Amino acid sequence: xxxxxxxxxxxxxxxxxxxxxxxLYLDNYYLRMAVKPIPLFILISLIKPxxxxxxxxxxxxxxxxxxxxLLEASPKLFAFGLxxxxxxxxxxxxxxxxxxxxxxxxTVIILLIFGSSLYYILFPGLEKLAIPxxxxxxxxxxxxxxxxxxxxxxxxxxxxxxxSLFFVFSDSLIALNKFYMPLPYSRxxxxxxxxxxxSLIFYSAYKSYLKE
Numbered sequence: 001x002x003x004x005x006x007x008x009x010x011x012x013x014x015x016x017x018x019x020x021x022x023x024l025y026l027d028n029y030y031l032r033m034a035v036k037p038i039p040l041f042i043l044i045s046l047i048k049p050x051x052x053x054x055x056x057x058x059x060x061x062x063x064x065x066x067x068x069x070l071l072e073a074s075p076k077l078f079a080f081g082l083x084x085x086x087x088x089x090x091x092x093x094x095x096x097x098x099x100x101x102x103x104x105x106x107t108v109i110i111l112l113i114f115g116s117s118l119y120y121i122l123f124p125g126l127e128k129l130a131i132p133x134x135x136x137x138x139x140x141x142x143x144x145x146x147x148x149x150x151x152x153x154x155x156x157x158x159x160x161x162x163x164s165l166f167f168v169f170s171d172s173l174i175a176l177n178k179f180y181m182p183l184p185y186s187r188x189x190x191x192x193x194x195x196x197x198x199s200l201i202f203y204s205a206y207k208s209y210l211k212e
């Protein structure tokens with residue numbers, strides 16, 4: 001019964017994603033709003049927060065749901081959505097940190113070069129959001145750094161790292177599309193890579209639960 005319940009919920013999440021993309025294609029705001037939070041709600045329902053790692057991954061997913069709703073609701077709520085996702089990333093960092101104390105300075109340098117280059121491109125269009133976006137960039141890159149550092153903690157930790165890379169790709173597209181120049185088909189690519197990111201991070205926690 002447990003496995004069937006999981007299967008049905010995952011199918012429900014996939015259906016919600018498909019409906020969202022239909023809403024995107026039809027440019028139907030209400031359809032998108034109705035189903036956008038559902039995939040993450042389902043992932044959250046599958047995590048049992050019985051360890052430090054699962055608990056903070058779950059909290060990160062919860063704040064991501066808030067960010068999803070705010071970003072979809074109105075462009076005027078972008079800054080609030082940014083804060084929600086920032087808090088989500090901080091919770092992911094808290095989840096990853098105890099799994100490894102390795103500094104991996106080479107990774108830090110690569111991430112700083114990438115982040116600096118992206119911020120340099122975005123800066124002319126940021127205006128009042130220059131400082132919040134800078135802080136967000138630093139936090140998400142820290143999340144990737146800690147995800148990389150813990151990638152060998154168990155057989156499933158690598159999924160969290162891969163998910164973090166998808167997250168950076170998705171958020172970079174959002175930033176470039178909003179603050180630099182419109183990108184064709186960006187919305188669909190952003191959502192596909194975003195849900196891939198969250199699913200992989202979730203999977204690292206879910207499989208960690210199953211193996212115990």
